[in-house]
Amino acid sequence: MGRATALELARLGAAVSLVGRRDTLLADLAAEIEAAGGTSLVVPADITDPRAAPHLVKAAGKDPRRGADLVHIGSLAGRNAFGMSAVYCATKFGVGAFTGALRQELASQHVRVSVVEPGCVETELRFPNPTVVQEQPDACLGDIERLRSQDIADAVGYVVSRPRHVAVGELLIRPTEQVPPTRRPGRTRPRVRESAGTGRGPA
Structure with a gap:
């Protein structure tokens, strides 16, 4: 998602800083951005700073x-x-x-x-x-x-x-x-089997 976002922001005209731990991937992405006429800066780093x-x-x-x-x-x-x-x-x-x-x-x-x-x-x-x-x-x-x-x-x-x-x-x-599993079309709620003779709870 980060790669796609960098490309999209560069397409919109932003100068993009590419921050991450994998140097090779960052360099490849920077080359792709610049080949399309964009501007980027590679910053190998940990983004938790x-x-x-x-x-x-x-x-x-x-x-x-x-x-x-x-x-x-x-x-x-x-x-x-x-x-x-x-x-x-x-x-x-x-x-x-x-x-x-x-x-x-x-x-x-x-x-x-x-x-x-x-x-x-x-x-x-x-x-x-x-x-x-x-x-x-x-x-x-x-x-x-x-x-x-x-x-x-x-x-x-x-x-x-x-x-x-x-x-x-x-x-x-x-x-x-994408919907919660219990709400997907065709799904039904499980039936609870009652205890024999009481009718009060599950068996």
Whole structure:
């Protein structure tokens, strides 16, 4: 999703800083952006450095729009918890809370803080997981058409290209056919068998 977003922002005319741990992938992406006429800067780094926020505030003062954007990528799992994904869901709920709090802290300094929350996206990130975790979405969702990285990039491009007075706080995106398993068409609720002679509870 990061790669697709960088390409989309470069297409919109932004000078893009490419930050990540895998140098080779960053260099390849920079070459692709520059071949298309864009501008990029490769910064091999760990993005958890807490010193990033002051740079955003400084950028807001220099931008012709007098604003800057910080867009977090959350997840539908930050709104609905799923079994076998407790830690993942906890982190994504945290992303939503962090975004909301940071938005309040930085709004007066013209930094818009947003979160894009995708449903099921077809990316490479699910493959390093244990087999049981990989199989869970397939069991719940079946063969529906999943979101692509470009769909998320389009959403980020929409968020950051709004007029200065418009802040998109949250943007939830699902595949058209993705619904909770108990609500999928054709599914029925399981029947509870009553205990013989009492009619009061499950057998």
